[in-house]
Amino acid sequence: MINEKYRENGTDIDETARQRSFISLAGALTEQKSRALGRPLTYCLTTFGCQMNEKQSEAVAGIMDEIGYHRQENEEADVVIYNTCTVRENANLKVYGRLGHLHSLKDQNPDMKIILFGCMMQEAHVVEKIKKSYPFVNLVFGTHNIFKFAELFYEMLLSDMQIIDIWEGTDQIVEDLPTERNYTFKSGVNIMFGCNNFCSYCIVPYVRGRERSREPEAIVREVERLVSDGVSEVMLLGQNVNSYGKTLKEPMTFARLLKMLEPVEGLKRIRFMTSHPKDLSDELIETMAESRKICHHLHLPLQSGSSRILKEMNRRYDKEKYLSLVEKIRKAIPDISLTTDIIVGFPGETEEDFEETLDVVEKAGYDTAFTFLYSKRTGTPAAKMENQVPEEVAKERFNRLLALVQKKGRERSSRFTGTVQEVLVEEESKEKGIFTGRTQYNLLVHFPADESLLGKYVKVRLDECRGFYYLGTRV
Ligand code: 5AD
Ligand code: SF4
DSSP states (O other), X not given: OOOGGGEETTEEHHHHHHHHXXXXXXXXXXHHHHHHHTSOOEEEEEEOSOHHHHHHHHHHHHHHHHHTOEEOSSSOSSEEEEEEOOSSHHHHHHHHHHHHHHHHHHHHOTTOEXXXXXXXXXXXXXXXXXXXXXXXXXEEXXXXXXXXXXXXXXXXXXXXXXXXXXXXXXXXXXXXXXXXXXXXSEEEEEOXXXXXXXXXXXXXXXXXXXXXXXXXXXXXXXXXXXXXTTOOEEEEEOTTGXXXXXXXXXXXXXXXXXXXXXXXXXXXXXXXXXXXXXXXXXXXXXXXXXXXXXXXXXXXXXXXXXXXXHHHTXXXXXHHHXXXXXXXXXXXSTTOEEEXXXXXXXXXOOXXXXXXXXXHHHXXXXXXXXXXXXXXXXXXXGGGXXXXXXXXXXXXXXXXXXXXXXXXXXXXXXXXXXXXXXXXXXXXXXXXXXXXXXXXXXXXXXXXXXXXXXXXXXXXXXXXXXXXXXXXXXX
C-alpha cells in the first residue's frame, strides 16, 4: 500500500515510478519466456460497457505493450483480459458465458492466464462466484486499483494461486502511466472518477466509488500532450461532468475547465460525457455557445419523462424542469444535437408514466436515444421496491418507445440533408474504399475516400440520410 508521505493533492508521483519498476520486472520475465518459446507472447483484451471502461482498457493495453506482449483479436492467446461492466444484468451474463468458453481454451493451453477487472468485480457476490465456480481465473481486481495493474500482473506471473485484489474505494489518482490509444487522432480523457448521485436504479456509485476530480492542470497537460502526439478531438469523460471540480481543494466549475482547454493550439474538437440535467449550468451553456471548439452535441440522459418516476429514481429534476432546460439550450445553441438515455420498466411505472416518457421524446427532439429495459441491480434501493414491472409489459413498452425514438431520430437527423459539413475521417467501413467520419453533431457519414485522409477534417456533402447515418460525397 502507498505511504501517505508520497501523496500530494491525491496524486501519487512516486506510485508511477513504482509501477514502472514492475513493468520492467514483468518485461524481463516476458522476454525470457518469449525467447524460450521462440515466439512473441500475446494477449487479447475485451472491453464491456462504457467509454470510461474503454479508456481504462487503453491504460491496461499500454502496460501490456510495454511489458512486451503483442495484442491480438482472438482469444487463443497467452493472456486473456476482460474489462467488465455491471450496469445491467446482461453485461454480467455475457462475462459468465464467455468464461465457460475460456475454460475449454485453457484446458488446451494450461499456461494461459485469465484476468478479470472492472465494475463487475467490485461486487462481493461476483467475486464469491469466481472463487467458487471459476478457480481457473488467475487475477481479479476492481476499478480503484487499475493503476496497480503492472504490479498485480507481475505477482500473477510468479504465482500459482488465484490473486484477488479488490479495494473498497480510493482517493488516489495516479498520473502519467503508459497508455495505448485506440485511435491516433481522437482520445478520451478522464476528468473525474466515481459518482455521488445515487440514482436509485444505478450500481455505478457502489462500484466506482465517490466522485473525485483530477486537477485541472493535469488534464490540460494530458490534452496538450495528446495534441502534440497527433490528437485533434478529445472526449472529456466522467459519470457526471457537470459536477466536475466540486471536490477539488480549490473548487472550480466544468465550464472553467472547458475555458482552460479552449486555447490549446491544434485541438479542434472538444466533446464531453455524461451531463446530468440537474447540474447543467447556465455558465456551461454560455461557454458552449461561445466556444469555437466545443461540439454542438449534448448527451442529456432523461431516464424517464414521468415526474413521479423521476422522484423515485432520485434524479432531482422533473419533466417540466427537463423540458425547460432543453428549451434554454436550444435557444442559446440552435443547432445543438441532443441525445439521451431512457429506462423503461422502472418499478411502479404505469402506462400513464410511460406515456409521459413518450411525450418528452415527442417534444425534446433527440437525434438519438439509447433505450434500456430496467435491470434490477442487487444492492440498489430500486431492487427492493415493490411493484416491479412484469417483463412482458416492460418489453411491450420498450418496443413502442424504440419505434418512436427511431421515427423522431430519422426526422431530426435528416435536417442536414444537402448541407456540407466538416467531418473527421475515422476509419474504413466494411465496404472497401468507403470511409466513415463524424460531424461535430456526432452524426456518422459514409463517403468514398482513401487512407491518406484518416484523422483529417474534410468537407462532405450529406446526400442521403439513412436513419442514423448519412451517405455523402467529398466536396
Ligand atoms: N437498468 C437499466 N438501465 C440502466 N442504466 C443505468 N442503470 C440501469 C439499470 N439498472 C442506464 C441509464 C444510464 C445508462 C448508462 O445506463 O440510462 O444513463
Ligand atoms: Fe448512475 Fe445516476 Fe451516477 Fe449516472 S448519475 S452513474 S445514472 S448514479
